[in-house]
Amino acid sequence: MSAPDLKRAAAARAVTLVEDGMRLGIGTGSTAAAFVALLGERVRAGLDVVGVPTSEATRVACEREGIRLATLEEMPELDLTIDGADEVDGDLRLIKGGGAALLREKIVAVASARMVVIADASKRVETLGAFPLPVEVNLFGIGATTRAVEKALAEASCTGEVVRRHDVSGRPVLTDGGHAILDLRLGRIPDPEALSARLWAVPGVVEHGLFLGIADAAILAEAAGDEAVVSVLGRL
Template sequence: MTDQLTPIDRAKYTAAHCAADFVQDGMRVGLGTGSTAAWMVRRLGTRIKQEGLRIIAVPTSTRTAQLARDVGINVVSLDEARWLDLTIDGADEFDAELTLIKGGGGALLQEKIVATASDQMIVITDAAKEVKTLGAFPLPVEVIPFGWRATKALVEEVLASMDVMGQNSSLRVNGDKPFVTDEGNYILDLDLGRIGNPRQLALVLNQVPGVVENGLFVDIADQVVIGHADGTCELRDLSSGTPETSTRQIDLEDSRNIFSDL
């Protein structure tokens, strides 16, 4: 079964498997959105069935919520959980300081709220997402529909004074209509090329009228689990302030069950 998977899918499964093992009985867990997070949700479902793991989970999107219910995870709202022990989520890009670009799947607002309402955030990813400087992946910015063109113009005006390579933005679409988030908002994707100062850019973007939130996650992630196609996962921990790296090997044959219903 695993021989039919792409190297990227094998790497995603590896990261998801390793990170899901950080979840302990009785935890309140934030569940991310995206392809790598989906592997993690399925792994938690397997642990619930095989080990009797008991958790409550707060999903970051409607599609993650549905998947979690499908695999037997007890889903609640963040208001019900109030605070979380751990959030596990993917990233579109990350750098050495674990600053992230997120929002490629359109769930950046709920993802950021859930991550910041957690004692710890673990990022799950493959090695291709690691960059020296953020910005090659378009930066998502969630905006309210009212006056979005004016908001877009203001955002581009702000970019002219930022340490970025490009200043173009585009409205994300779904077919011939604007893509709509779970909160009923639109997304502008900023083609920046390079982001010299992510912290400054995140602060400035959120001051633009009409902007709800941006996809820069600064000082939120504590650890990153990087999966590799050979079943090796690399853990980098910044929670102590000093980067620590460890590795672990998993048996990719265990992936047969998790992929069997895809």
């Protein structure tokens, strides 16, 4: 069974959580895209929901599927956010931001009564950090900010390198908000809460990809022969 099949299986379970009249936060990334496609099918069948997208790419996908959208200014309180994750541990701590939408994703998630993560089971880890931790930073003073982030890593007992993210053509990646992304290649993060606090203390850091105490549950799909088996971490 392929990774896209597993992502679709997790997304299919998440779609069953959506009820008529809900205000939804809609995430970014390949697994979230599978959710958008399945949600679009339900909307065309008569489901009435309003979504807040976490990126311009998600907005375009939702519009293509006919999903009604609003902004957080128009609808500041949401019932449920469904989003993917790059890593999730047993305490539902996440690394997110592989799609460079971490700031908007965190704003939307925190505005929601519940956040449910969808992913294939390979994203479940014992210790966060194998996936590079994204940090969104202001372009002004990025050199100084990078050095301050490196110092913060040392203070949080993390080792690794800090690399500015570039796209496949070699151009620096910019977020929808016009910020740069630093990827922290750490291997492991022994104390995510300590690292979060250190990063927040750095001027120039706009947001980081540690989502701590935000997710309520994770829907994880793994292959069992030709079938997808879906399990739930936390409470839906």
